[in-house]
Amino acid sequence: MKTGTKLKLxxxxxxxxxxxxxxxxxxxxxxxxxxxxPRAELVVALLLLGAAACAVAxxxxxxxxxxxxxxxxxxxxxxxxxxIAAALIHAGExxxxxxxxxxxxxxxxxxxxxxxxxxxxxxxxxxxxxxxLLLGAAGAAGAALGAALVVPAASLGPFLDTExxxxxxxxxxxxxxxxxxxxxxxxxxxxxxxxxxxxxxAYREELAAPLVVVRVDPSxxxxxxxxxxxxxxxxxxxxxxxxxxxxxxxxYRKPRFxxxxxxxxxxxxxxxxxxxxxxxxxxxxGPAGRELPQxxxxxxxxxxxxxxxxxxxxxxxxxxxxRTRRPTA
Amino acid sequence: xxxxxxxxxxxxxxxxxxxxxxxxxxxPDHWSFLLGEVALYAFVVLVATGIYLTLFFEPSTAKTIxxxxxxxxxxxxxxxxxxxxxHLSFDVKAGLLIRQTHHWAxxxxxxxxxxxxxxxxxxxxxxxxxxxxxxxxxxxxxATLLEGYLGYSLIDDLLSGMGLAIGYGVALSIPIVGANLxxxxxxxxxxxxPDFWSRMYIGHVLIMPVLIGGLLxxxxxxxxxxxxxxxxxxxxxxxxxxxxxxxxxGQVPRSLGLMVAVAGVLVLLGGLVQINPIWLWGPYHVxxxxxxxxxxxxxxxxxxxxxxxxxxDVVVWNRTLVxxxxxxxxxxxxxxxxxxMLWPWLEQRATGDRRAHxxxxxxxxxxxxxxxxxxxxxxxxxxxxxxxxxxVLVFLGISYVSQIWFYRVAVWVVPVVVGLLAWRFCxxxxxxxxxxxxxxxxxxEAAVHSAQPE
Numbered sequence: 001m002k003t004g005t006k007l008k009l010x011x012x013x014x015x016x017x018x019x020x021x022x023x024x025x026x027x028x029x030x031x032x033x034x035x036x037x038p039r040a041e042l043v044v045a046l047l048l049l050g051a052a053a054c055a056v057a058x059x060x061x062x063x064x065x066x067x068x069x070x071x072x073x074x075x076x077x078x079x080x081x082x083x084i085a086a087a088l089i090h091a092g093e094x095x096x097x098x099x100x101x102x103x104x105x106x107x108x109x110x111x112x113x114x115x116x117x118x119x120x121x122x123x124x125x126x127x128x129x130x131x132x133l134l135l136g137a138a139g140a141a142g143a144a145l146g147a148a149l150v151v152p153a154a155s156l157g158p159f160l161d162t163e164x165x166x167x168x169x170x171x172x173x174x175x176x177x178x179x180x181x182x183x184x185x186x187x188x189x190x191x192x193x194x195x196x197x198x199x200x201x202a203y204r205e206e207l208a209a210p211l212v213v214v215r216v217d218p219s220x221x222x223x224x225x226x227x228x229x230x231x232x233x234x235x236x237x238x239x240x241x242x243x244x245x246x247x248x249x250x251x252y253r254k255p256r257f258x259x260x261x262x263x264x265x266x267x268x269x270x271x272x273x274x275x276x277x278x279x280x281x282x283x284x285x286g287p288a289g290r291e292l293p294q295x296x297x298x299x300x301x302x303x304x305x306x307x308x309x310x311x312x313x314x315x316x317x318x319x320x321x322x323r324t325r326r327p328t329a
Numbered sequence: 330x331x332x333x334x335x336x337x338x339x340x341x342x343x344x345x346x347x348x349x350x351x352x353x354x355x356x357p358d359h360w361s362f363l364l365g366e367v368a369l370y371a372f373v374v375l376v377a378t379g380i381y382l383t384l385f386f387e388p389s390t391a392k393t394i395x396x397x398x399x400x401x402x403x404x405x406x407x408x409x410x411x412x413x414x415x416h417l418s419f420d421v422k423a424g425l426l427i428r429q430t431h432h433w434a435x436x437x438x439x440x441x442x443x444x445x446x447x448x449x450x451x452x453x454x455x456x457x458x459x460x461x462x463x464x465x466x467x468x469x470x471x472a473t474l475l476e477g478y479l480g481y482s483l484i485d486d487l488l489s490g491m492g493l494a495i496g497y498g499v500a501l502s503i504p505i506v507g508a509n510l511x512x513x514x515x516x517x518x519x520x521x522x523p524d525f526w527s528r529m530y531i532g533h534v535l536i537m538p539v540l541i542g543g544l545l546x547x548x549x550x551x552x553x554x555x556x557x558x559x560x561x562x563x564x565x566x567x568x569x570x571x572x573x574x575x576x577x578x579g580q581v582p583r584s585l586g587l588m589v590a591v592a593g594v595l596v597l598l599g600g601l602v603q604i605n606p607i608w609l610w611g612p613y614h615v616x617x618x619x620x621x622x623x624x625x626x627x628x629x630x631x632x633x634x635x636x637x638x639x640x641x642d643v644v645v646w647n648r649t650l651v652x653x654x655x656x657x658x659x660x661x662x663x664x665x666x667x668x669x670m671l672w673p674w675l676e677q678r679a680t681g682d683r684r685a686h687x688x689x690x691x692x693x694x695x696x697x698x699x700x701x702x703x704x705x706x707x708x709x710x711x712x713x714x715x716x717x718x719x720x721v722l723v724f725l726g727i728s729y730v731s732q733i734w735f736y737r738v739a740v741w742v743v744p745v746v747v748g749l750l751a752w753r754f755c756x757x758x759x760x761x762x763x764x765x766x767x768x769x770x771x772x773x774e775a776a777v778h779s780a781q782p783e
Contacts (some may be wrong), residue, residue: 030353031578035578051756061604062422063658063734069422069423070423070425070429070600071600071601072422072600073426074426074429074430074596074597074598074599074600074601074602075597075600075601076427077591077593077596077600078429078593078594078597078599078600078601079595079597080593081589081590081592081593081596082589082590082593082594082597083588084586084593085586085589085590085593086586086589086590086591087586088582088583088584088585088586088589089582089586089587089590091582092579092580092581092582092583093583095578096578096579096582097578098574098578098579099574099575099579100355100572100574101353101355101572101573101574101575102494102571102572103355103570104354104569104570104571105555105556105568105569105570105571106554106555106556107686108458128622141746154513154515155659156513156516156524156528157512157513157514157515157516157517157522158512158622159509159512159513160509161512162508162509162512164512164517164518165508165518167518191456198616204614204615204616205520205615206518206519206520206615207518207519207615209615209616210615210616212710226547239557240616241615242498244635244653244654245494245495245497245498245499245654245658246494246495246497246498246501246519247491247494247495247498247618247622248491248494248615248616248617248618249618250617250618250620251618251620256728257728260730263423268618269491269497269618269619269620269621269622269719270448270491270494270495270618270622270632270635271632271635271636271717272636272718272729272733273640280782283640285640285730285733286636286640286642287635287636287637287638287639287653287657288640288653289342289640289641289642289649289652289653290642299352316498316501316519317497317498317502317652317654318501318502318520318642318649318652318653319501319507319508319511319652320504320505320507320508320648320649320650321508321648321649322649322652323644323647323648323649324647324648
């Protein structure tokens, strides 16, 4: 070996040692990229100071008794948050070290652990002699306990007793009153107008209470059989609750296209079920699956409107037994 | 300082290795991966604003007379629930800001989830080994819809009452046991027992948020355990190797920035853009309704479905087996949910591809999936649009009846057309790429040949 080569080798070795020593003092970097950018740091600081100012403004605005407070509060707090967001994102894009790491996806599965899990299971119960009996008994206990724990849920409502769905406050001679409780007179009911009526002296916040009352030309009436005398002077009353999904039938639609719509119709604003008041509440459009329940009316000697009986069917959305009988008070 | 804190923590929790791993967890970078994050941050805003609202809201149907500062309602009888929200809106400083921010956050939350789902679907991110992550995500979407519905139903204004009536009608429409189930939920035929308000309230502020939070935790844990998917890059064999920016320091300012930005936008919306002005609707009564009643956007698809079904109840021997709202209110969302949940396995079965995938497809890479997805999405969107027919009637004067008849046909035709077009489009894009690849290869070869002296 030549001297030169020897020297070179010695130098290299020494250098290697030195490098090794240097490494021990200062560990290898974990974060690969270096950060720092004086200008960007200044921008971020300014953004954060702006955010602080906005937050202070929020507090001041809160303390002041301004009108339209909401918009100023929203503006100041929103601006504060957006300035902080801008600061963070700008920092992330500029001087925060951003490196790309490459790493392996975790292994899809661990066959050994899987095998051991199975083994633990098998070995733990392997010695049991009456496995089936135990399993059956445990199953019985679990099922029975589960059932027992579910039972208190029945207290949430009268699960089996659906009688309340057939209730109605209407009966013969009950007067129809308006929102103020004043009885409706037959001669007050005008054409092309829509009246909401309630049972006199009865609770109103239930589906069977409210009615829509409209006047139809008696010559246009085509009520179903057996309802010949339900509409004195052409005044008809129906449940105000849509038979589709229970909203109030709150619209009385004027005909816009006379060929298709010969007269005003009752319309529910939720899904536009449309009912013909002249034909016993028949569904003429929309999704409702049955006609509006009709209430028979009579005009008493004082000229006031009274019920002549109960609805033709239970009110409100359809359910399993809705077609089985008429409601009762 | 930092060293001492880390030491303290590590000695008492042993978490240093886990923390180190977390800090260096790599996230692949793509803008579309942020959609899920937006949803997460909207949820954070929802919880924060929601807690504030509970400090003022009174979940009671007991009647009271309003005496607050909003003149048009003064002297009116209303439930304490509604009165407390009107009070919060007008007489609690910052109350309206927080309430509107909460409402906007809910709308943005669901929107972000839906967009995230669309991204996950069209890139095939749900494929093995991430089917469970996806399944939990779909469950979360539907939990969120119920949570939102409960939230705006609690207020007891006219719109919320109409929404509850529809919910009641839909519950009644469940074949055979609908009426019984409705009695269990409402305690009494609509509008129900006063207890119903306690039930809704605890559902909205505790049960559903905890459920959503739990699903969220499971979702994120699974994402972390299987690691993120990534788009294909030319340089890397990427089914095995993940390339991304580590949580710390690279991702933290971006992600925190996104969170604060989401919060900022929501607060700006809450302060500047009015939403659900409940004082205009007035208190609910069973006998009141208003035209133009529309739910929050994320329930529009159900309104559309309820409106499109033709008028019929299925009646067998005088028994109403299937009341009408069942089709649009129960069956339709159930079909959508089941289709979404089963899709990963349906696809596995159809394609026979049971391998694990870490690299995402571009929509064109899977033309059949993209076609089916586009068709399905169009189907739901068309039904959603049908829910707006009444608004179109008011603004454009197009007959409501004609619109509904149009949609009754179009919701079956348009999705098929869109699906086929999307499929053809993907094939064309793919074909174009192949041609390009061949061309480039030929050019390279030509270049090599011309460089070689003969």
